[in-house]
């Protein structure tokens with residue numbers, strides 16, 4: 001099935017009366033935006049953007065997601081956007097939200113959402129209220145006041161999509177497509193409406209997947225450039241499971257709360273362990289260890305944009321724990337380019353060679 | 357609690373230690389007098405209060421050596437609420453202060469390299485690397501660091517600190533309690549205050565269980581009262597820099613802030629800042645400036661460059677530039693206005709939520725603008741601190757706004773608070789010279 005691109009999606013959702021909301025990574029309430037007739041389109045860079053404009057606002061030691069997204073928002077490329085949502089969990093995104101709100105003359109309103117770090121009752125209460133505050137701002141912006149039932153209907157649809165997303169990610173071995181096609185399909189959820197996403201993922205061909213060599217866990221923020229999958233396959237390995245912030249770290253559990261805001265809060269807080277919300281180290285490594293065992297993965301590749309502090313702090317213990325359990329481990333940093341640097345290709349090649 | 361520990365804590369660290377430190381203070385005072393007599397072509401006489409401050413902090417570190425088995429120990433991040441812990445009698449220690457001290461003693465690189473060899477990359481905060489490296493090395497310039505029973509960390513200064521403290525909690529197998537403070541783009545909303553309040557309430561039973569006793573609310577109110585008094589006095593110290601010539605510089609403030617960061621809520625800290633005020637007032641009355649030929653008055657934005665503090669202050673004084681204000685040091689002064697002894701938990705929630713570092717870049721810029729007017733400043737030095745993103749992001753726009761809106765020139769200085777490997781003396785010298793010429 002052909003995957004609609006972003007431009008086509010924008011035209012299609014606009015025709016249905018939706019405004020476009022650009023959303024920065026990572027955790028945010030899709031259903032809430034949809035209930036206010038705002039269609040979320042995630043911005044992970046984008047990789048093809050020249051970061052120079054971003055460099056006018058942020059020092060060179062800031063991650064490329066922030067540089068590129070700032071450039072994107074500040075240029076004509078953003079003319080299709082009606083509002084911006086910045087859910088923030090790291091110093092860089094907080095700094096970016098601050099600069100956009102305080103200094104850049106943007107035509108779009110900028111909303112923020114602070115995701116609590118803990119998993120206590122106070123965290124849940126807070127997130128519920130934070131979502132209500134966001135809902136209030138969206139009501140002022142759109143002049144739409146969806147009732148609880150309408151929000152719940154959007155939540156159910158998103159949960160259906162999320163369940164399919166989770167099942168698919170966890171059963172990579174039954175899909176007869178390349179790693180790149182598999183992840184391209186799943187990442188289309190970053191901008192497609194849930195019903196279209198469900199149809200698209202449902203069309204992935206099933207059977208006995210032709211997966212060669214050792215299975216790997218791909219960890220990190222975002223697999224850009226996507227050609228990293230081609231290189232992993234070309235060197236004789238495959239990605240059997242991921243721990244990517246844009247993919248498996250966004251598997252949310254359904255719950256039975258009847259109030260939509262409480263429901264969304266519980267759902268967002270059910271995400272797997274994640275560096276960006278500072279999940280305690282042991283809890284994260286136990287979880288990742290169980291994923292390695294379940295899938296039979298033989299090694300881990302951590303692939304990150306440079307200067308991502310949340311990820312960098314975990315690297316030392318991550319490597320130590322994985323090696324203790326007999327897994328191979330490779331950490332590479334990339335500039336969020338459109339092509340994978342030759343040097344990184346060589347490192348991945350040697351890593352796979354040693355494993356096989 | 358063994359008798360040996362008790363004797364060591366009260367006798368060795370308490371009585372004997374105090375005597376030794378007093379002697380050291382006298383020596384340091386003598387040295388300061390010698391320097392003052394000799395005179396410096398560019399700098400005013402050093403503050404005598406620094407000797408008393410070393411005594412205060414050294415005594416705390418000395419007690420830390422013997423505290424295990426006598427008092428429960430809590431580590432806290434420099435911006436975290438400590439009043440509950442203090443009221444429960446914990447011995448308090450802050451790794452941030454330790455990291456800064458290592459930086460000032462030029463140990464930042466040595467310890468960072470040890471952390472780096474263990475897989476902590478150079479891009480992460482150099483305080484974290486210094487502290488983690490010191491842990492791996494099993495060495496510290498303060499003799500011995502007490503092992504914590506509880507770690508309390510708040511992200512009201514940055515998100516980075518959570519990762520650092522959680523790493524330490526994991527290595528030491530100690531519970532880490534988080535006081536999560538949502539970043540403020542505007543003034544705090546009621547649900548944000550409520551969130552911090554709830555967490556403080558959740559901290560009480562956790563801390564009580566470890567302390568083995570119940571929290572005395574009267575004691576908590578008293579601790580908040582002393583804490584507020586210390587912060588108010590600290591604010592007065594900083595405000596004295598309005599005088600012309602300025603009796604202290606931002607570099608003095610970086611040194612003198614030790615007690616307000618590590619020992620706020622103690623009478624000895626309040627007494628210390630009173631002494632500081634007396635000494636500063638003497639200087640004001642005598643017309644003594646911290647920079648002899650003060651010509652330009654500037655604001656220092658961001659953390660200090662710990663390993664080059666003296667060099668930097670001398671260099672600037674040589675250009676007749678007095679760093680009159682450092683906005684970083686206001687972190688422990690300004691938010692204290694929210695302390696409310698009648699409702700301590702709510703007051704603490706507001707105080708710690710409104711920490712300057714937890715606020716938007718626009719708020720920080722407005723704060724700078726106010727200071728420029730109040731302290732009659734004519735320039736700003738923005739330390740672009742490579743491994744402290746929360747403070748450094750936004751400086752490029754701040755610099756443009758300061759020039760366009762107030763006509764105030766600024767200089768962006770690329771460095772790092774603890775990692776001297778990214779500091780080039782030659783480059784910084786040239787840039788400072790050009791900056792001074794621009795202001796002339």
Ligand code: SF4
Pocket residue numbers: 025063064065066090091092093221276305307308309310311
């Ligand atoms: S989590 Fe990392 S990659 Fe993402 S915005 Fe923050 S610093 Fe950048």
Ligand code: SF4
Pocket residue numbers: 481482483484513514515516517659743744745746747773
């Ligand atoms: S990142 Fe900056 S604010 Fe955070 S601990 Fe390091 S120096 Fe302090």
